[in-house]
Every structure is written in C-alpha cells, then in structure tokens.
Amino acid sequence: MTSDFVDVQIANRWLTSCLSLFGRVFGEDSAHYKRLNEQFPSYPKWPNVEQAYGVLLAAIDDFEKEALFSIKQLIEAEVFDEFLDQAEQLHSSGYFQPAAVVAGSVLEDGLRKLCGQHNVTLPDRPKLDWMNSELAKVGAYNKLIQKKVTALADIRNNAAHGNWGEFTSEDVTAMIRDIRDFMCRYFA
Known part of the structure; x- marks a missing residue:
C-alpha cells in the first residue's frame, strides 16, 4: 500500500x-x-x-553484474597516466633518476592489479620480479613481455637504490614510454 x-x-x-x-x-x-x-x-x-x-x-x-568494472579501470588508467606524466615532467626537468622511481612505481602497482585480475594470490610484500614471473606463468602475458618487464624493473630497482651509473636518461625515456604502452595494453 x-x-x-x-x-x-x-x-x-x-x-x-x-x-x-x-x-x-x-x-x-x-x-x-x-x-x-x-x-x-x-x-x-x-x-x-x-x-x-x-x-x-x-x-x-x-x-x-560488474558493469562498474570498466569505470574502475578507466579511473585506474587515468591515475596511472597522471603518475607517468609526473615522471615525464621530472625527466624533462633533469631529474631522470626520480622519474625512474615514479614510473617504476606505476609498473609495480599495475602488476599488483593484474595479479588480482588473474587470481594470483599476493604475499604480504610482493616483489616486482615475483609478480612478473607469476603473471607470465598464469598466461597474463607472454615471455617476451615478461623479459621487457624484467628490464624495466631493473631500471626501477637501480634508481630506487641509488645506483645512478647503471642507467641513463635515455633509458628512462624508453622506460616511461614502455610502461605507458604496457599500461595501455593491459588497462585500456
């Protein structure tokens, strides 16, 4: 009534x-x-x-019905893009080492989210290399992508640990480009 x-x-x-x-x-x-x-x-x-x-x-x-999932992905992609823009800004201002850390953080967070999408159970403090290996094992991407991610992770780790002589400004330019491509491929 x-x-x-x-x-x-x-x-x-x-x-x-x-x-x-x-x-x-x-x-x-x-x-x-x-x-x-x-x-x-x-x-x-x-x-x-x-x-x-x-x-x-x-x-x-x-x-x-998970119709919002695409909205969530769009928001995540926008956030990833903003951080990559910050990395580019740092790089263009001459701070390529911090730019590598920021870009590497985007990659690490993206791998964490991909693990969730592919039902990979994460340990308390997952390492980037471990996530990369597990994602390749479950078929999230192929061995070639895994190798590219490994190379990107190496630049990020060297930057995070202050090993400045292990990478160049040009490496960081390629790193940012490659991470942006990776994120577009898996989060667009």
Whole structure:
C-alpha cells in the first residue's frame, strides 16, 4: 500500500546520501546520477521515492553484474597516466633518476592489479620480479613481455637504490614510454 505522504526530512536525507554515493561512484554526468536527481523535488512525494528506489536498484544491479568494472579501470588508467606524466615532467626537468622511481612505481602497482585480475594470490610484500614471473606463468602475458618487464624493473630497482651509473636518461625515456604502452595494453 502506498500513500502520497512521505517524511520530507527522511526522504531528503536518503536521496542526498544516494546522490552523493552516485556522484562518487558513477560521476555526476552518469545516467544513474541524473535519473536519481530528477526524483529530487523540493517536496518529494511517494512516487518520487519509489522511482528513486528503482534507480538505486538499477545501480545495485549494475554493480553486481560488474558493469562498474570498466569505470574502475578507466579511473585506474587515468591515475596511472597522471603518475607517468609526473615522471615525464621530472625527466624533462633533469631529474631522470626520480622519474625512474615514479614510473617504476606505476609498473609495480599495475602488476599488483593484474595479479588480482588473474587470481594470483599476493604475499604480504610482493616483489616486482615475483609478480612478473607469476603473471607470465598464469598466461597474463607472454615471455617476451615478461623479459621487457624484467628490464624495466631493473631500471626501477637501480634508481630506487641509488645506483645512478647503471642507467641513463635515455633509458628512462624508453622506460616511461614502455610502461605507458604496457599500461595501455593491459588497462585500456
């Protein structure tokens, strides 16, 4: 049984919480957010709440079907790209050693996420080389990619441990390019 009466305070609180959640998860330009926002008049009535509840159910359904996974991947790709842009900026400012550390961190985080996608159980403190080896074993990528990742990891490790003479500025230029290619291939 429905009625036209709805507690305006409770309804507004609930709708505001839903809008906040949708804005963070889907973005304010998403269909979920816009549709829910349409149900948010000054004085919500029962039909508005019922329709808003339907939008919430649709969002839950999309989440359970992993329709949001692509949104999550897009966000991760954007974050990876921003860090690689920072590495390029450091490099162009003459700080190629810190640029290698930043770029290497992107690679390491990407490998960690790939392990999750391929059901590789990570130890407490997984090493980059270990993740690389495990990902090749489960077929996430082939031996050629594994070797490239090993070479990139070597530059990162030398940079992180202050072994500046083991790599050049040109190596870091190629490293950033190769990591960007790797991330685009596996996270685009």
